[in-house]
Amino acid sequence: MNMVVCVKRVPDTAESEVHIDSSGKGIETGKLSFRMNDADNYAVEEAILIKEKIGGTVNVISIGDEKSDEQIRMALAKGGDEAVRITDPALEGSDGFALAKALAAAVKGMEYDLVLTGALADDDGCAVVGVALAELLGVPHAAYVKKVEVLEDGKRIKVGRELEGGLMEFLEMDLPAVLTIQTGINEPRYASFKGIKAAAKKEIAVKSVADLGLDPSEVGEAGSWAVLESFSYPVVGEKAEILEGDPAETAAKLAAILKEKGLV
């Protein structure tokens, strides 16, 4: 099975304060640490599990600057075979659709049966790229996949999709296909030092938009459907009422309000 996994470098914002930068279109990243997008980490693991089970190759693709090599190499260290990094100033300002165009152009140049992406990026939370990629490649897709089973002939797969309320939907799909992988589908391994050393020796092919046969106007703001205008902090609502006093007093006031509004 030839597989392609798309990975993204994202800031780790779980435990840090996030501030809007001076451009108004980004966040200050100076104090943030970066890592592989959580769901992508699961996508990498799923691909390697399939490879270990039935054989095949795992190609890693990322869009970003050379700092993304850190994440690409981590995927290689865990068992990825080859890697492509798409780097081009023209990609600045791309929405999910424009990014998917670049990825699709790269994937088309590879032999593939299965493309895996994370279901959702932790930074922009759009959940668009994987699905758009499938459309652009003209292959079927399933999103929020929490189970993958390769059927015996290796030409079809059975996937479980996570629905609301813990329900799982099972489908069979023809390959090639794109799956967007949900966190929790597996237990991502830790890269070993041996793997890390082997990955350090691998070459990461760097491609520009032109290398992929795209015109710069097809990506970036020009090639996007959605353009980011600005970030802003949520306005503090006027309806908030702060109760003052010691805990006993505030608790009594709160209880009175809840009763009054018929909420308890």
Add this chain to the structure above:
Amino acid sequence: MLDFSLSDEQKAIQQVAHEFAEKEIRPLAAEYDETEHFPEEFVEKAFKAGLTYPYVPEEYGGQGMDFLTACIVGEELAWGCCGFATILNANNLGSTPILLAGTEEQKRKWFGELTSRPTLAAMALTEPGAGSDAGSVQSTAVREGDHYVLNGTKCFISNGGLADVTTVFASTDRSKGTRGLSCFIVPKGEGISPGKKERKMGVRASATYEVILDNCRVPAENLLGEEGQGFKIAMMTLDKARVSVGSASVGIARAAMEAAVDYAKQRVQFGRPVAEFQAVQFMLADMAIQIEAARLLYMKAAWLETQGLPFTKEAAICKTFCSDVAMRVTTDVVQVFGGYGYMREYPVEKYMRDAKINQIWDGTNQIQRMVIGRIITS
């Protein structure tokens, strides 16, 4: 040329170790501190993650890290919990005599065994009457044909009794004192057994046992080096262990400082976060100063080892400074937390308890000062 940057590979394994500490150690740290149980499944996880026997060369089944890289990993694991990190550090301590003094055959055989599955190793030097004065070991090893018969009681042994392989120091010639000490590879089995399990102040996820040798027969081929080389092997092993203690101390201190910085920014008194009071901010600054210096010391000592240069003095300096820093920093961190810091509900009193052992084991800091003093005045 002086270069303070880590290689890409070092940064990557540091990140892996950090993630492992965050996901596999931290969530369990408080529970195992409280129950003092031994986390068996942790050994398995560390094995699967490729974090056991870090500086044993790949050809013997180890992870093949250089010693500095292994210490960087050690800092991250101790950042998670020094008790858990101690389990793996005791593996290193217990197996290092084989690495330093073993023949090719001994290394292949014993590391083959230790690295093929989740295992534990221990080093049994200390005895009730031989702590700082390690040379006065009373345990004996008597040659009988092609075997040695070991008798004696060891105490305070990390992973002791549980270990698959224990390197035991015993006297083959009592008349010769330290020059009569020898080191033996003792596999788990008849003749070696755990005595009492110690109940400790800190590093409570790590198991510390008495180890009883009762007519323990080991083949003569399990002797490491020659008879009489035991003390030298022990000292060389401790040189490395002291640098590991340094890196673990930095891990604890850093974890504690991070907690203090977060807390001080959130805790409001007199209408302001306490981090804005200079008295508190200076405490935090002093922590940062000490931790930065401590890290450079353990890295320097470890680097000397990777260059094949002497590092006994630097190991002793590193061990003393880093563990003293960990003790001071964690004590101040409790202070920054005020009364909450004293409560077991918060993690910081544990850091203080965990820090303390690092001033004691692998040679107390008084003994380290003797080592340093002797070297600089000789």
